[in-house]
Amino acid sequence: MKYKLYNLEITVIGDKNTFNCSHEVGDTLVIEGENLSFKAGTVLFSHYALATLMPYIAAKQRADDVRDWMSYETDIACPDPQCGARFRFEKTGKQEYKYAPSELHD
Numbered sequence: 001m002k003y004k005l006y007n008l009e010i011t012v013i014g015d016k017n018t019f020n021c022s023h024e025v026g027d028t029l030v031i032e033g034e035n036l037s038f039k040a041g042t043v044l045f046s047h048y049a050l051a052t053l054m055p056y057i058a059a060k061q062r063a064d065d066v067r068d069w070m071s072y073e074t075d076i077a078c079p080d081p082q083c084g085a086r087f088r089f090e091k092t093g094k095q096e097y098k099y100a101p102s103e104l105h106d
């Protein structure tokens with residue numbers, strides 16, 4: 001069984017002067033399938049922010065109906081109410097995957 005998922009980049013945006021956390025503008029997570037990595041130049045990423053973003057990652061990998069708000073809303077706020085950082089989701093491509101549980105055990 002084959003299916004497709006979007007690759008994503010999630011980038012810190014906003015005015016650094018309004019950040020209450022250690023975010024740096026431009027820090028970026030790269031999502032490809034089940035894997036998460038840092039884009040070159042990104043050293044740290046708040047696990048509190050990541051916990052907030054996690055539910056959106058799987059949903060945004062799949063959302064492709066243009067009328068579905070999950071497709072067109074791009075920015076998620078930092079969970080710290082005193083922090084002005086936002087995390088911008090961008091679809092960077094689409095990749096095909098194969099789900100074949102019976103083949104996993106061969």
Ligand SMILES: [Zn+2]
Nearest residue numbers: 021078083085
């Ligand atoms: Zn923050």
